[in-house]
Amino acid sequence: MAATEIDYKQIQKDLNSMGYNVGVTDGIPGRNTKAGIKNFFNDAGYVTPSEITYDEQSFIRGVAGFTSKPLGLMREVITRQVTVKDLSDEQLCELNLHLDLKEGFYEIKRRELGCPSGTEQILRYDGKLLHDPIELLRDFQKSQKIEIPIFDLASTNLFSDWDETKKTYHFLNPKLGGLLGRSSERVSYCADWMPQLGSVPPDPSKNLDGTGSWANDTIRDGFVICQDGINRLYLRALSKNERVATRSIQQFQNVVETWIKNDGGNNLPFRPYHSRYNRKAGKADPNFTYLITISKLMAGAELLQSQFNWTFEEKNQYAAWVKDRILQRLPVGGRIDILKKSICDLNVEKDNMNDACMNAAPFVAQGLLRAAIAGNDQELAELSYLVFKQYSSALRPDGSQAYDSIRDCYAADYTVWASEFLHDYIYLASTAGVDLWGDRFSKKHGSPKENIEYALRVVSDPNIVNEYAQDFGYPDCEENQGQIVQKMFTYPKSAFAYYFERFRPERLDDIYLEIRDNLYSYTSASGVNYEVDLVSKRPQLKEHFIKNEEGIMNQRTQLLEKAKLEKRKMLLKDKGFEIIKDKDQFKGNYKVKWYFKNAAQPGSAREYQSTDTLVLEEGLGFFKGNQKYSQPSASLRSILFVAYKNDGEIFVQGDLDLFDVGRSYPTELSGTLRISDDPEIIGIWAEGDVFELELERIN
Known part of the structure; x- marks a missing residue:
């Protein structure tokens, strides 16, 4: 034109x-x-x-x-x-x-x-970049005289034995099967919605409600939902239900292949114009939403590669596509905010933050190395090392991470999160024959080993990071006695399994003992579970567990019972229940008939499911789990939490299944012990079906 x-x-x-x-x-x-x-x-x-x-x-x-x-x-x-x-x-x-x-x-x-x-839409411009990201990394290499190790990309062999991978997942967590069936609506949405994506923008709904992130009742956008949902989709391939497993593999493969075919999943790093801060809409941001979306897709392909049955040509198409996508996320700090002198500042202030020195960097390094493995591309492997090396200049001598550790009340959480990303990169590099545990930027900097050790101390005591944390003015951050109150999610010890295996073998039991009762412990952070690959390749780890099974299982049972007791105490307090010490008019045994009906069909008849015995005493109760071959499963009924008040109010909480044994969801039921013609206890299952319980007092 x-x-x-x-x-x-x-x-x-x-x-x-x-x-x-x-x-x-x-x-x-x-x-x-x-x-x-x-x-x-x-x-x-x-x-x-x-x-x-x-x-x-x-x-x-x-x-x-x-x-x-x-x-x-x-x-x-x-x-x-x-x-x-x-x-x-x-x-x-x-x-x-x-x-x-x-x-x-x-x-x-x-x-x-x-x-x-x-x-x-695909919003992409093929003009010349102001700062060529590969040249920037090579200049960094030359100026710092960095020697790059040789990566043996052909030897990585990650998750190559699918049957062994599935066995190990379930071996490490016997409850995994029950977790895989949860949040099916979210998973279905991600499988339906994600194939159409041409571009990924940064944080579409974050802070729209003015909280800085999202309030509890704020609706999350699709990218937030699918940061977790896409993991759940590919993890369902581990289901022992072959129909569920096969469908999950097909749905995930469809997302990947559709993006390859349609040139989808591009970086769209632009936000709306912000007049108050004179922030122009054309400014390209370091897009973390894009990074986490692409990375989790790559992690899923890494896990399921043996199940795709790709031809040699299809594997090359994937390798080319994924190479282009991860390179779109360079420079790590963004196209504009180029890191001064290419080195991180150990005494950084909040106004000089840069993604090249934060948790995004080891995440990008992972992506580059995964793409290198997919295409047997030595240059990508070298770039991954240079991104890692640049990031290592942000590690203080005590192992703390200089940038994420200053982030107000989120400093502890970001510190551990960043260490998970780094730990995963260290493991991935080790499968290519490169040992990076002792690799440090200089004698004045910490090593990955020291960084993981610092993070584990923060897990034990989040306040450790307050030595460095600064006031960022976040509205939801608080202080107590002059200390910032750190917010931190629960991180699975399994995320650091490779560190334990190398340096703290006495703590390996932790990865068998920990209670992983929600799938988030598998989908958070990088979304990869390298402890599974590690155990699969180290027969001695399984042998250790089998040899010490009785002691470890007894300890696991004690921990589970302790955790269950604490959870029930909190529930009692939150719901306003307490122990009934005298005049317990509802103490006794009750015959309970379980029914369900489809709430989506008004007027639908309820269906009888099972009969059980409910035992009540001192404000608490339990189901005996009669009628073994019925639903909800007797095993799940028998571990429901039951509490009641002297006025007859009753509350039931726990996981219940319907239709497919093991496809269970957290469910709450409530009602009265005052028996009438109507169902005494009612609750709604996660997929919309209604439970109705009728009681008959036995004694």
């Missing part, structure tokens, strides 16, 4: 909407317009184009259209002031163009609307 055919009036409108203030939209490419174009492309990380063609115009139009969002409408929906069902077709399509919500996705299907999501 000739220059005269370029719609400069539209370009001017777009630049103004993104905060570049080029003045009047007269269609004349004057000095202000040219300056705005230059600033936009430079902010996006590109050299100023010598001329404006259709490609440049389309890129400007695409970014402006994507970042000019209806924030008011988005905020009302995610904070539940308005439901998607209440929106007009036009409003629903506008919302879907700018925000991917599970509720919106299915409402559009229900109405049979043809409005696409903004993330279905």
Whole structure:
């Protein structure tokens, strides 16, 4: 297209909407317009184009259209002031163009609307980058005189024996089968929605409610849901139910192959214009949402590779695609915020944070090495090492991570999270014959081994990190007696299994003893479970467990009972129940008939399931688990938590299954012990079915 055919009036409108203030939209490419174009492309990380063609115009139009969002409408929906069902077709399509919500996705299907999501498009510009990321890393290598080890990529052999992998997963956690069936609605959504993605933007719904992240009742966008959901999808391939396992493999493979075929899953690093901080919409951010999405897809492909039955050509197509996608995430610190002198500052302040020195770096290093293994690409392996080496300049002599450890009340959590990412990279490198435990940037810096040891101390005492933590002004951070109150999630000890095997073998029992009663312990952080690959390749670890099985299992049982008791104490307190010491008018045995009915079908008849005996005494109770071959499973009924009050109020909580044995979900039931013609106890199962329990007092 000739220059005269370029719609400069539209370009001017777009630049103004993104905060570049080029003045009047007269269609004349004057000095202000040219300056705005230059600033936009430079902010996006590109050299100023010598001329404006259709490609440049389309890129400007695409970014402006994507970042000019209806924030008011988005905020009302995610904070539940308005439901998607209440929106007009036009409003629903506008919302879907700018925000991917599970509720919106299915409402559009229900109405049979043809409005696409903004993330279905591929917004990419093939101009020259201001900072070539590979050149930056090679310059870093030269300036620091870094010697790169040779990676034996052909010897990695990760999760190669599928039968052994499945056995080891279930060996390490006998309860895994019950966990795999949970959150099926979220998993189905990710399998349906993710194949259409052309681009991945940063944090679509984060802080829209003004909390800095998400309030408990705020609706999460699809990318947040599927950061966990995509892991759950590929982990379901481990199910002992062959139908579930086969379908999960097929669904996950469909996501991967559709992205390869459609050139999908691109980095879209742009956010809306923020006038208050004069933050232009054209500024390319280091996109963590993109990184975690791509990385978890790669982790799933790594686990399931033996089940895809790809041809040699298909494997090469995957390797080429994944190489391009992980390179899109370089430089680690973003296209604009280039790390000064290519080295991290051990005395960093909050205004000088850089992703190259934070948890994203070992995550990117993992991705580069996975892509290197997929394509037997030595250069990618070298780049992964250089990213790791640069990151290691952020490790203090005591092993603490200089950047993540200052992040206010999240410093402890980010410290451990970053160490998990690093630990996974260290293990992945070890499978290629490279030992990085003692690899440090200089004598003044810590090593990966020391970093993991520091993180494990933080797990034991999160306040350790307050030596470094700074006040970032986060609204949900608090202080107590001059100390920042650290927030930290629970991390599985199994995440550090390779460290224990190498340096603390006496703690290996921890990975057998820990209570992994939710799938999040498998899907958080990198989303890989290298402890499984480690145990599969170390027969002596299994032999140790089998040899000491009785003692370890007894200890595990004690820990489970202790954890169950603590959980029940908390439930009693939260629900307002207490032990009944006298005048227990409801003490005794009750015959309980279990029914269920489909709540989605009004007027549907309830179906009898089983009969059980409920024993009540001193405000607590239990089901005997009669009728073994019925549902909910007798084994699950027998471990339900039951509490009641002197006024007859009763509360039942625990995992219950329906239809498929083991496909259980956390369920709460409540009601009264005052027997009448109506069901005494009622509860709703996770998939919408209603439990009704009828009681008859025996004695």
